[in-house]
Each structure stands twice: as C-alpha cells, then as structure tokens.
Amino acid sequence: MVFHWGMGRGTPQNLIRATYNKGVSDLIVISHNFISAHLGGRVFSLDEVCTPLMLAGRAKKVITAWATDYAHGKNKTLENGVAGGRIELELTSHGNLIERVRAGGSGLGGFYSPVGVGTFLEEGKEKRVIDGKEYLLEKPLRADFAFVRAYKADTRGNLVYRGSVRGSNPIIAMAADVTIAEVDEIVEVGELDPETIVTPAIFVDRIVKIAEDGFGSTSYMQCLFRTTMRTLLEGEEE
Amino acid sequence: MKERLSQQAIAMRAAKEFQDGDYVNLGAGIPLLCATYAPIGKDVFFQAEQGMLGYSRLLQVEEWEEADLDYVDAMGRCVLPSSPGLSFFDMDTSFDMIRGRHLDCTVLGGLEVSEKGDLANWTRGNLEWGAVGGGMDLAVGARRVIIAMTHTTKDGKPKVVKECRLPLTAKECVDLIVTDLAVLEVTERGLLLKEVAPGWTFEEVQSLTEARLIPDPVLQEIQL
Numbered sequence: 370m371v372f373h374w375g376m377g378r379g380t381p382q383n384l385i386r387a388t389y390n391k392g393v394s395d396l397i398v399i400s401h402n403f404i405s406a407h408l409g410g411r412v413f414s415l416d417e418v419c420t421p422l423m424l425a426g427r428a429k430k431v432i433t434a435w436a437t438d439y440a441h442g443k444n445k446t447l448e449n450g451v452a453g454g455r456i457e458l459e460l461t462s463h464g465n466l467i468e469r470v471r472a473g474g475s476g477l478g479g480f481y482s483p484v485g486v487g488t489f490l491e492e493g494k495e496k497r498v499i500d501g502k503e504y505l506l507e508k509p510l511r512a513d514f515a516f517v518r519a520y521k522a523d524t525r526g527n528l529v530y531r532g533s534v535r536g537s538n539p540i541i542a543m544a545a546d547v548t549i550a551e552v553d554e555i556v557e558v559g560e561l562d563p564e565t566i567v568t569p570a571i572f573v574d575r576i577v578k579i580a581e582d583g584f585g586s587t588s589y590m591q592c593l594f595r596t597t598m599r600t601l602l603e604g605e606e607e
Numbered sequence: 608m609k610e611r612l613s614q615q616a617i618a619m620r621a622a623k624e625f626q627d628g629d630y631v632n633l634g635a636g637i638p639l640l641c642a643t644y645a646p647i648g649k650d651v652f653f654q655a656e657q658g659m660l661g662y663s664r665l666l667q668v669e670e671w672e673e674a675d676l677d678y679v680d681a682m683g684r685c686v687l688p689s690s691p692g693l694s695f696f697d698m699d700t701s702f703d704m705i706r707g708r709h710l711d712c713t714v715l716g717g718l719e720v721s722e723k724g725d726l727a728n729w730t731r732g733n734l735e736w737g738a739v740g741g742g743m744d745l746a747v748g749a750r751r752v753i754i755a756m757t758h759t760t761k762d763g764k765p766k767v768v769k770e771c772r773l774p775l776t777a778k779e780c781v782d783l784i785v786t787d788l789a790v791l792e793v794t795e796r797g798l799l800l801k802e803v804a805p806g807w808t809f810e811e812v813q814s815l816t817e818a819r820l821i822p823d824p825v826l827q828e829i830q831l
Contacts, residue, residue, distance in 0.1 A: 375657075378677055379657070463739070464743070482706070484744050484748070484777075485743060487777065488743065488778075532678050533658055533680075536658055594674075598671045
C-alpha cells in the first residue's frame with residue numbers, strides 16, 4: 370500500500386524502487402493512482418521520479434481510483450496488464466478507497482457510503498437505506514506492508530509531514546502489519562514538537578533515511594524541480 | 608459555422624457562479640481553468656483532494672522562483688505558497704469535507720449529462736479512460752455541482768442527453784451545466800435554458816441537444 374501525488378513529493382520512491390529491484394512478484398498493490406510523476410506538462414520517467422506505476426509490472430492485482438496514465442504519461446504497463454488478463458483491477462473512488470483503508474486501520478468492519486449508488490460500484494455490494502437515503506457497504510482494506518513518505522521522524526517513529534503532500538500517508542500508516550517510513554531526516558526522541566506530530570510512533574515499525582541529497586530526497590526533488598522549470602521557461606521563450 | 612465559446616470562456620462563465628467566501632473544488636480539464644478566473648472582489652477558497660484548503664490561486668509560470676513543490680494542487684501544479692489561511696490535512700479529512708457536504712461548490716468536466724442531472728464523466732466505456740478519481744465523491748458530496756464542458760462531442764454528437772449511455776459517475780447530482788453554447792439549469796420540470804452563446808438562438812441550441820429544453824422567459828446571452 371503506497372501513496373503518490375503530483376510530482377511525487379509525498380511518494381516513498383526509494384521503497385518502491387527497492388521493492389521492484391528485489392524482484393518479488395504477484396503483489397497486490399493498493400494506491401490512489403498509477404500514473405507517471407509530472408510537473409507543468411513535463412512527464413518524468415520512472416528513473417527520474419519513481420511512482421507506484423513501477424510496481425504494476427510486479428502486480429497480480431491493483432486496487433485504485435485511477436488505473437490509467439493517459440492524462441500525463443503514456444506508460445501502458447497497467448492498462449496492458451489488465452487488458453491481457455495478467456492483472457486484476459479493482460476500481461473505486463478516491464474517497465471510498467481511503468475510507469476503506471481508515472476502516473482497515475481502525476478495526477472497523479466497513480462503512481456505508483453514498484458514493485457509488487447508481488453506478489458500477491453497486492455490483493456485489495449490500496445496499497441499505499438509512500434515514501431515507503441509499504448507501505453501499507464498503508469493506509475495510511489492509512495490507513501486509515505500508516510504505517509512507519514523511520518529512521522527518523524521531524528514532525521512536527513519530528512522523529511529521531510537510532505541505533499538501535501529506536495526502537493519505539497518515540492513513541496508510543495505520544493499516545498494515547508492517548509500516549515503513551521513508552524520511553529526509555531522523556532526529557532524537559524529544560526533538561520533534563509534540564504539537565506537530567501527525568503520525569504517532571505506535572503506527573510505525575521501521576524508518577528508512579534517504580541518503581543526503583540522494584534519490585527521492587527533498588534536495589534531489591528541488592533540484593529536479595528547478596531544472597525542469599528552467600527548461601520549461603526557456604521552451605516558452607523560444 | 609457560428610462561433611462557440613473557448614475553453615477559457617467556459618471556465619470564466621462557470622467561475623462567475625462562485626460566491627464570496629465559497630469553498631470550491633475543481634475537477635480536471637476545463638474546470639481547473641476556473642482557478643484563474645475567480646470573480647474580482649470575491650474571496651474564493653480552493654480545495655485540493657490530497658489535503659489542502661484555502662489557496663486563492665495558482666502561481667503564474669514567471670513566479671516559479673516563489674514556488675514550493677510541497678504546495679501543489681490536485682493536478683500537481685504549484686499554488687501561491689503565501690495564501691493567508693491555508694491549511695493542510697490528511698486525505699481522509701479531505702474526503703470527509705467532500706462527502707460531508709461542507710464544500711459549497713465543485714466544477715467538474717462531463718462526457719454526458721442527462722435531463723435529470725445524471726452525470727457520466729469518468730470513462731468512455733473502455734479502460735483507457737478508467738479514471739474514477741475523486742469525481743464520484745465530489746458529485747455526491749458538494750452542495751452545488753456545476754459541469755463545465757463542450758456542448759457536443761468532437762464529432763458533433765449531443766452531450767446533454769435524455770438518458771446517459773456511458774457508465775454513470777453519480778445520479779441526479781448536477782445543478783448547472785455551462786457549455787460553449789449555453790447555460791442550463793437542472794430543474795424538476797427539466798432543463799431550463801437560461802443563457803445562449805452570443806449569436807445563438809434557442810432553436811439552434813436545442814438542435815444540438817438530445818434532451819428537451821425549456822426556454823427561460825428571460826433568455827439572455829452569456830456575459831463574461
């Protein structure tokens with residue numbers, strides 16, 4: 370289970386790449402989307418910015434709200450895999466997906482959602498009328514492993530995030546047997562302001578620190594961002 | 608051929624619907640352009656599904672030195688990092704806002720809209736367009752659902768129809784349709800044609816619409 374958004378700042382790129390390189394197969398991969406990272410119309414290769422799309426080639430099943438790379442890149446790994454019958458696709462809505470993960474992480478048996486009534490999401494689901502309104506039963510989701518990307522961790526596993534790329538990382542962190550956090554910096558217990566901690570250490574099993582200026586680090590991404598913006602601007606001026 | 612509104616003009620007309628103080632989420636495509644055309648003198652606060660609320664606009668390309676790549680919208684575009692009152696939260700809280708009817712308005716794209724306000728906008732029927740995203744959640748949860756789209760498909764088929772043929776996003780969810788030809792309100796009696804693009808008549812718009820339209824007694828030309 371892993372999150373990705375936009376240019377990939379909230380994405381645990383090293384954990385995804387290591388999983389791919391390990392050569393494991395027949396994975397069930399849960400992610401909001403399977404798309405290439407992008408910025409201002411520029412699409413990054415998986416070598417430049419690694420996204421869950423890389424794991425599509427190792428998956429037997431994916432659970433997602435966005436199964437196509439059409440809006441940004443042209444990577445057909447998942448689409449071809451599904452069309453060829455090699456990958457099973459479970460499509461749902463963003464909101465239902467993340468709420469199912471929350472249910473999985475918080476010991477609940479599911480929830481009744483108004484989203485999907487009258488659509489393909491009804492298939493095989495219990496429909497119930499509550500106070501005159503129709504809802505569908507959505508079941509919880511859990512994973513063996515959750516990969517999260519945080520900004521900083523302390524040595525106990527408390528996590529802080531930065532900006533709008535917090536995303537579903539704090540929810541995913543709750544819903545797996547083993548949660549691994551990829552971070553820019555690890556500090557001593559007591560150094561993080563308790564008011565700022567979003568994911569308490571109880572949800573985190575392992576922490577991986579990205580090498581200084583290494584692949585996927587904040588400085589690596591900022592450098593890539595600046596280079597990309599300069600290239601895009603020069604392109605416009607021409 | 609008479610002139611139709613540009614994508615920018617559709618977005619400008621849709622953005623005119625925003626009220627002062629509205630919290631708004633924009634879908635992909637034409638709707639995202641609305642972030643550039645928020646009405647002057649009105650404060651409109653945008654939400655991005657991954658967990659951000661309160662940005663007032665996107666950064667212009669020439670402002671990129673100010674950009675912070677942890678401050679991006681739902682399409683990964685940089686927002687004004689110094690938007691006063693900006694807040695961050697996790698994605699679950701974000702969809703609580705959406706489903707819990709806290710958002711004043713959403714603008715979404717459309718492939719088909721029926722006369723009852725059913726919306727189909729996530730697939731043309733094959734996996735290539737298998738992109739549900741947050742559209743279903745927004746269509747069900749936002750207090751007001753505005754669809755910004757072209758009036759017909761590229762090969763001239765009506766997108767405002769009696770019954771949607773494509774897989775639905777949500778039933779009876781649409782309040783207003785803004786196209787390159789018209790502004791249509793979904794009412795209990797059917798679709799009310801409120802405005803037409805400059806130079807277009809009721810009959811001409813009706814001929815490109817499968818659903819039966821009701822002319823507003825004070826039918827007006829679209830003003831931007």
